[in-house]
Amino acid sequence: MANCITKHIPNTLTSGNLVCGCIATTFALGGCYEKALLFIILGAVFDFFDGMSARLLKVSSPIGKELDSLADDVTFGVAPSAMIFSVLYTHDYPEFMLPVSSLIPYLAFVMAAFSALRLAKFNLDERQSSSFIGVPTPANALFWASLIVGCPNLLASSPYMALVIVALVFITSWLLIAEIPLFALKFKQWGWKDNEVKYVFLISSVPLLIIFGVTGIAVVIGWYVILSVISNQYKLS
Numbered sequence: 001m002a003n004c005i006t007k008h009i010p011n012t013l014t015s016g017n018l019v020c021g022c023i024a025t026t027f028a029l030g031g032c033y034e035k036a037l038l039f040i041i042l043g044a045v046f047d048f049f050d051g052m053s054a055r056l057l058k059v060s061s062p063i064g065k066e067l068d069s070l071a072d073d074v075t076f077g078v079a080p081s082a083m084i085f086s087v088l089y090t091h092d093y094p095e096f097m098l099p100v101s102s103l104i105p106y107l108a109f110v111m112a113a114f115s116a117l118r119l120a121k122f123n124l125d126e127r128q129s130s131s132f133i134g135v136p137t138p139a140n141a142l143f144w145a146s147l148i149v150g151c152p153n154l155l156a157s158s159p160y161m162a163l164v165i166v167a168l169v170f171i172t173s174w175l176l177i178a179e180i181p182l183f184a185l186k187f188k189q190w191g192w193k194d195n196e197v198k199y200v201f202l203i204s205s206v207p208l209l210i211i212f213g214v215t216g217i218a219v220v221i222g223w224y225v226i227l228s229v230i231s232n233q234y235k236l237s
Contacts, residue, residue, distance in 0.1 A: 006057050013050035014067050017043045021075030028082035031090070033152075036083055037145040037214075043075035044138045069119040076141035077115025083148050084108035084169060092159045107166055114173035115140070121177060132182040135175040135225060143172065143221040150215030175225070182228040197231045 020043035027036040050068065088105035097104065115137045127133055148155065155161055183197055192199065201224060208223065209216035 010050045010053045017046035018071035024079035025082045033149045037149045073116045076137035077112040080141040080144040081108045081112040094159045111173045114176045118176040131184045143218045146217035
């Protein structure tokens with residue numbers, strides 16, 4: 001009886017992630033960005049514990065892996081894309097963009113497609129057991145959600161910001177599948193040696209979050225990518 005219950009715990013947590021993604025998408029389309037961010041974060045918590053519980057209980061399964069990718073694409077692909085769609089839908093546009101202004105918001109969902117592609121690639125890429133190749137979908141989702149919640153005035157400060165948002169959509173979509181090695185916050189041992197980059201990142205992230213508030217999440221994720229690139233260059237040299 002115990003085994004019958006425990007084997008369903010990881011998939012139940014994954015389903016919780018999926019439900020959070022659906023709720024976040026609903027709030028995003030309604031312009032309730034703070035609530036959308038909250039449910040994306042809650043989905044990330046479910047996503048963290050479903051994998052951990054599967055490993056601890058030794059009940060990993062192919063079905064769980066497929067369900068996890070589906071849930072992740074909804075919570076970390078569709079939900080942030082819906083937030084961007086909603087921002088672009090209500091945005092003012094420069095005069096030269098007005099003829100296509102009704103179509104531009106749908107470009108946000110390019111990121112959802114690339115998130116799905118990244119998740120499929122992650123499932124097959126054996127190089128990503130201890131680190132990442134490309135930006136993880138939860139990091140990308142939190143970047144966008146915190147940016148939209150933390151900087152509404154900046155994003156609406158000029159009609160030309162619509163071009164910046166669309167450009168960022170394509171840049172972040174590319175980063176999801178780019179062949180850029182990024183460190184993972186996994187510690188095999190707690191000493192400074194071989195963990196220098198991780199400790200520098202964690203220590204430097206604290207003041208960034210304090211200074212920038214909600215927007216600090218986006219700043220920290222940007223810093224994470226930059227620090228990974230610097231670290232890789234240093235190792236190569």
